[in-house]
Amino acid sequence: MTQIAFTWIGHATFLFEFDDKKVLLDPYITGNPSATVKPEDLSPDLIVVSHGHGDHIGDVVSIANRTGAKVITNVEIARWFGKNGLKEGLAVGTNTGGTYDAGFVKVKFTIAFHSSTMPDGASGGFPQGYILTAPDQRKIYFAGDTALFGDMRLYGEEGLAAALIPIGDHFTMGIDDSVRATIFLQPKVVVPMHYNTFPPIKQDGAAWAERIKTETQATPVVLKPGERYVLAE
Numbered sequence: 001m002t003q004i005a006f007t008w009i010g011h012a013t014f015l016f017e018f019d020d021k022k023v024l025l026d027p028y029i030t031g032n033p034s035a036t037v038k039p040e041d042l043s044p045d046l047i048v049v050s051h052g053h054g055d056h057i058g059d060v061v062s063i064a065n066r067t068g069a070k071v072i073t074n075v076e077i078a079r080w081f082g083k084n085g086l087k088e089g090l091a092v093g094t095n096t097g098g099t100y101d102a103g104f105v106k107v108k109f110t111i112a113f114h115s116s117t118m119p120d121g122a123s124g125g126f127p128q129g130y131i132l133t134a135p136d137q138r139k140i141y142f143a144g145d146t147a148l149f150g151d152m153r154l155y156g157e158e159g160l161a162a163a164l165i166p167i168g169d170h171f172t173m174g175i176d177d178s179v180r181a182t183i184f185l186q187p188k189v190v191v192p193m194h195y196n197t198f199p200p201i202k203q204d205g206a207a208w209a210e211r212i213k214t215e216t217q218a219t220p221v222v223l224k225p226g227e228r229y230v231l232a233e
Contacts, residue, residue: 039062
């Protein structure tokens, strides 16, 4: 079995470990008031980006250029990175429904309902979530910034070991819809994200966890920024 662990850096940023390989999701560290690390502390083998907002791409270029990590995202964002300082050959453009196989993990992009504009106003294409599949076939769903949508049921049919979902409201779905999303997704473990970073998205993680316990079959895992969790085999 692959050992899978993840650390919540804060906001929607996670560092995943698949045995000795590391995957960084939506790196927003500089300017993130909840982050407990610095960009230079992280050395991922792969970076995955869901959409173009600054609170999801903020440290991509600096980390990728330093480490040589490939950056997997949609075509529009990949092109934007190529024009805005990312070293040649590091950006890999995909699109919704497509899968990138890094060997130690597969990344399949899913739909998300949000917006996606780059910091300079350029189009970031369509926002996306993604499903990470480990070599042992366990799957983790990262919803990205999104509203609730019915096709989450289809992702649930894939058999999810874990789901990372936003609960902050205002910019994404809030607690009520995140509970419904958990019912649709049917993960073994569900982790809240994209909350408490700024005042408009302040939420009570403990209250959310109680609702997950009483209204769904999933196990809620509420992490503090910098806290690591090992996924059970």
